[in-house]
Amino acid sequence: MTPRTDIEAEIRVKAQALGFDAVGFARAELPPSAGARLAELVSAGHHGEMGWMAERMAQRADPRGLWPEVRSVISLGMSYAPEGDALATLGHKTAGNISVYARNRDYHDIIKGKLKHLAQFVLSRAGERTPQVKVFVDTAPVMEKPLAQQAGLGWQGKHTNLVSRKHGSWLFLGEIYTTLDLSPDSSHDDRCGSCRRCIDACPTEAITAPYTLQPTRCISYLTIEHKGPIPEEFREALGNRIYGCDDCLAVCPWNRFAQAGREAKLAARADLEAPALRDLSRLDDAGFRARFAGSPVKRIGRDRFLRNVAIAIGNSGDPALLPEVERLAKDPDAILAEAAAWAAVRLRTMPKLLPGVDEAGVPTLGSANPE
Known part of the structure; x- marks a missing residue:
């Protein structure tokens, strides 16, 4: 039987070996403010055609509403930080700009497979205990970002996405819900300061x-x-x-501070x-x-x-x-x-644009100067 004080450390090592860049543990509970923010957004109609936001709100606001037996959440993050400037292609007017996360394989498939491997590892290290596990990537009624903040992966920035001190804004998130009682990490403080x-x-x-x-x-x-x-x-x-x-x-x-993501499929x-x-x-x-x-x-x-x-x-x-x-x-x-x-x-x-000239006819930065 694995000693109780060692299982979290073993999970961290295994998660990193599987390609996850961040891992933390949280109790299976959320502050009331998380559910209140979601309810406010939905009541104002700002969720638009994303009907899944309005559905099962109670389950989103409380992990135990989705699975009453859950005791702990293992929160995982995988970096997809780009090699260069993520906005470089915005200047290519005749080329399309596709969001960094979608320039290769679907992250749902990649992360879910790794989560299943990690979940099996957790079960194998549980010793005489007989825990249960469930894995989630984005599509279930799970409030991933508040849980990741509670697990110490980062904080929700002013853009509402998770921000990591090590990986910046480039983290895919996934979770393992478990009936194991794991030691929680400290929630991450907000580090946005006055930046806007x-x-x-x-x-x-x-x-x-x-x-x-x-x-x-x-x-x-x-x-x-x-x-x-x-x-x-x-x-x-x-x-x-x-x-x-x-x-x-x-x-x-x-x-x-972010290094380029190490998953080749991303x-x-x-x-x-x-x-x-x-x-x-x-x-x-x-x-x-x-x-x-x-x-x-x-x-x-x-x-x-x-x-x-x-x-x-x-x-x-x-x-x-x-x-x-x-x-x-x-x-x-x-x-x-x-x-x-x-x-x-x-x-x-629209007026035809000449090289090095904007729509108002003003030379753009970097345009050639014949003199």
């Missing part, structure tokens, strides 16, 4: 106040969760973001770092599925994805892409066709 870079960086002003996000204004919500037409008031702000948005994460000063694929909008606009359903096989992008489907691509083309200022959106404006999918028609009008009316 994430708030100021948000293109759509979705962070309406420190620690308050209005999801229905968020580009990640609009390009991924939202099924209908993207409201026109946000289309220009999307720029060339065609799946998700990293702006509030990338500007966090704590990222200066490292960016070359063809997803700055894919040409022209190529993406020509994808049929089979081509879309083949291009994004194994990627999180695949789950939103070809039509919704090309809706985003069409808007990005409309923001590109490149009249050479006009035939692409004129063709998409005849697509059978009405929402995609409308986005493409909007993009076509925008390309016809």
